[in-house]
Amino acid sequence: MTRLLDRFIKLLRAKPKEPRRGPRTADPLSLVYYWDGSAPLGDGLRDISRTGAYICTSQRWPIGAIVTLMLERSMIGSPGDTGDAPAPSTCIPCRVVRQGDDGVGVEFVFTTQGERTSLQSFLKTVPAGNAGKPPATLTEGHALIEFSLIIPLIFLLVVNVVNFGSFFFAWITVAHAARAGAQYGIRSGATVGNPTPPTAAQISTVITNAIFSLPNKASLQVRVCTNNNGVVTCTGTGSGATPADPEPLTYILAAVDVTYTYQPLIPLWDFPGLGIHATMPPTALHRKAVMRVLQ
Secondary structure (H helix, E strand, C coil): CHHHHHHHHHHHHCCCCCCCCCCCEECCCEEEECCCCCCCCCEEEEEECCCEEEEECCCCCCCCCEEEEEEEECCCCCCCCCCCCCCCEEEEEEEEEEECCCCEEEEECCCCHHHHHHHHHHHCCCCCCCECCCCCCCHHHHHHHHHHHHHHHHHHHHHHHHHHHHHHHHHHHHHHHHHHHHHHHCCCCCCCCCCCCCCHHHHHHHHHHHCCCCCCHHHCEEEEEEEECCEEEEEECCCCCCCCCCCCCCEEEEEEEEEEEECCCCCCCEEHHHCEECCCCCEEEEEEEEEEEEC
16 A cells, blocks of 8 residues: 555656657747748747747638748847858748647758758757747546546445445345245145145245345245134244234235245445445345135
């Protein structure tokens, strides 16, 4: 855990990676000229590299447009300026790659080796001390923070999906177990040979076997009751009233009550006093099956 925390802190403190291939150099003394049918006016060059540049201009050429630009560096104010030396310049085709609020970004498109050499010569006139650091975002740190925030929610969602699924499985299993116990209990007078009616212990064994796949089987409670013309006989644990049959002289009513306490498969923290549960709390499931027995 400590090593993971140290890595997290290092990523937050890490410097952003430069997304562009060539390091940018600030060059406020250079101007960019392009012909638009009128007298060319120079636009400012915010930064430049061996692969592209950013031009401060009011023009908004479409992305992918090829524009031929002439770069010229003003020697006024430059170290060693005598006023006689010609200003360094180069003419290079460029492809527009992005648009900003104050200009456009272009990528140099070299058609000949001479154009590449001319640009390299031009870049040598740009002072190396003006290295620009364009703004960038800490994408790696942001991604790690977002992952750290979302992973507990995903874990909580997965845990609740598992627990809700197991709860519905337990509910269906208990309902089927109660029905199976009641069906087993009524097979006496209506069965060929009129066998001896099963005991409450035998019915309880059938139900116990039916819920064998559920956890927390020790919480199972089975109550078997019969109502014979108003005479109610109950065996086992649990609670629940046995209804009266509308034809008491013909049938005996048999009721099987099954109570089971569901425990979540993946328990998490709980605050019962505040009514706050990270997942499903232990829940009691009660199912009853009532059937008629021939007298």
